[in-house]
Amino acid sequence: MTPLAAVVSGPRVRLFACLLRLGCQQAKPLQLHTGASLAAKNHYEVLVLGGGSGGITMAARMKRKVGAENVAIVEPSERHFYQPIWTLVGAGAKPLASSGRPTASVIPSGVEWIKARVVDLNPDKNCIHTDNDKEISYKYLIIALGIQLDYEKTGKRSKANIIFNTSLGAIFGVKKYADALQEIIRERNLTVNYKQNLVEVRADKQEAVFENLDKPGETQVISYDMLHVTPPMSPPDVLKTSPVADAAGWVDVDKDTLQHKRYPNVFGIGDCTNLPTSKTAAAVAAQSGILDRTISLIMKNQTPVKKYDGYTSCPLVTGYNRVILAEFDYNAQPLETFPFDQSKERLSMYLMKADMMPFLYWNVMLRGYWGGPAFLRKLFHLGRS
Template sequence: MLSVRTRLTSITKRSFATVTEAAKPDQKFKVVVVGGGPGGLSVSSTVSQLLGKNQVAVIEPSSKHYYQPLWTYVGGGLKNFNESVKPMAEVMPSDAEWIQDKVTEFDPDNNTVKLADGQVVGYDYLVVAAGIQINWDKVKGLKQALGKDGVTSNYDADSVQKTYKFLQEFKGGNALFTFPNSPLKCPGAPTKMTFLAEEAFRLSGVRDKTNVIYNTAGGKIFGVDHYGRVLQKLADERNIKLNFQHELIEIDADNHQAVFKNNANNGEISSFEYDFIHVAPPQGPPTFIKESKLADAAGWVDVNKDTLRHNKYKNVFALGDCSSLPTSKTAAAITAESGVLKHNLIADIQGKKVEQAVYDGYTSCPLIVGRNELILAEFSGYTGQPLETFPVDQRGISRVSQFLNKEVIPAIYWNGLLKGTWTGPGLFRRMLDPLRPKRDN
């Protein structure tokens, strides 16, 4: 008969064995990429082609991939929604394994991630490109009102398809546009929709019966003054009323009232009646990132702003909207970020000691101000200074830039960025530098 000590020792060993066995990954890859957006696909396309099959996994739950920069054109009636979407299977790299599930937990101390179905996936290197989380519930009543009776948002796949319909049905009154008190993807999008709608009202003959009101939680119309001054002048010329530091907190759909908090006036509450309202919803880091060891104090993946490498876990990288990089969250930023990240990651994988690539904060916000009018804003989010590709002053309204953004860049996105071959216009900018006139700001 076994002694109590022997039996306890046996039980303890079995318990530790069970724990050890449970911690083992169900699958393991050289590189795991979290997110099937532009950042994740760009990185996984290049790295999986380099390493071959069974080496790279992309964890992405969605069956569809959206080119969301096109949604402003969809909302403005200038593009068909179907042009903005493709099956995820069609854009997923053929050499990467697609794990169609959600990540629920990161365990960077043990180089694993946990999925919603309970599986554990191991990695040598982790790339987090999980995008941004839209927090509809942070505006009371918004979720219930969205897509009905003149309430819309180009940040939602269903609602964006109703925006132009609502604009066509608009017969006058208050047309309200909002910008949240949070970071957001494509921060120029709310302003673009305001200008497109104002033009639509002119074209439909109801502008003289319409108040176009842009309530932004920001302190100015655009964060980079180099372009913001031009936008403000246009807004004044087109009689667009701007109210700064006005944060949307509630939609009272029954009474057609939008409730705002004035952060410049001790949080004073005021209501605006609306006949049409386009809402840019509050956004933030995905919860599963915010609650992980990878997050900084604000909840974003805590990476070095130059190298895109995690500040604590050196085999972890991040890019795009979920990262802590202090630049605008745009697809254009991802192009340049992806080139830097891939250079540094591949050097690690190959064991090469090379000079680390450095990200300069490049981003772009093509500011649509009319059906055939666009200001091609390109700048560093780190310095606020222009990083323009072409040797002209890009603050000018341009039909050519509108064509480039509307027709050419989507093709570069699908056929270049997602396939890992396009890493932004930096090379072209450097080639054209000798032709660039000295700037007078």
């Protein structure tokens, strides 16, 4: 018989205990930091670059591992945003104010907040430099700098003609969900144009200029009443030419362990890495659990064994009360949590996107207690992952 102590211990039980403490009401933000410390050190056992989803989550996990006084976060922004909710903000379904909180309120208690911008990385000397002329050294470095938007590179429903132009060759990268979206496109009489890259916006004329990627140099001008733009994206400039970057500028990590390929005490998480999966908060959550285990073993001079499978999730909002919850892995194969067909539009998935996921993010993930739904998937699928 399994000892009771073995049954009631472990990270999953701690997660549920955390949820029980929170109860049914959303916990208030932790008002634990009022600003960067005036007595910041210049060396930390774990230094985290970036105060977004990955950075805050990993700082919370590392605090429990090495102690808060040995962890620091380098982040210049005063506010932290839950970006996945912006799709609903743009549609008027959620207020913009609900998406952000003061950065000070989400930094784990006792962890040093270095309110500065990283301007240089020197992994050969185990140090970084900030825009306030500080040099900070580390034993272990976690890079979670996110992604930058390169805006400078682009220059009533029944009566509306909705056109969706994408530079990609398909509506979605996973066939199961692409087929479901194609059916919705047909039902709603939407126009979709593939291999169309936005190259210029003429705001004064309300015109958008697209280049045909199959015929370089050929452009099309489309007039609009409302334009929703996804700008070009790239790694942060500080990473592009740094020693930790690959040829394209992304942090060059092992796709299984998230450990850097050349610097064994450097790790990456989230949008700034070259992991071949969709860049989402759900992916960061799953990566955080793997990276936590990786660093634990590295600290013990052991070889990481737990592998990240590329899990990511894209809640596809198809209406004001319907969502297709796409979940998939490195191979673009569905990796669904629930024991029903998630390619169907569902109210339950909308409620999860609009209400449950934000609660989980602010109150569980950022506190380092959520490593993705893999254990729920096994539970719902009777042990099969």
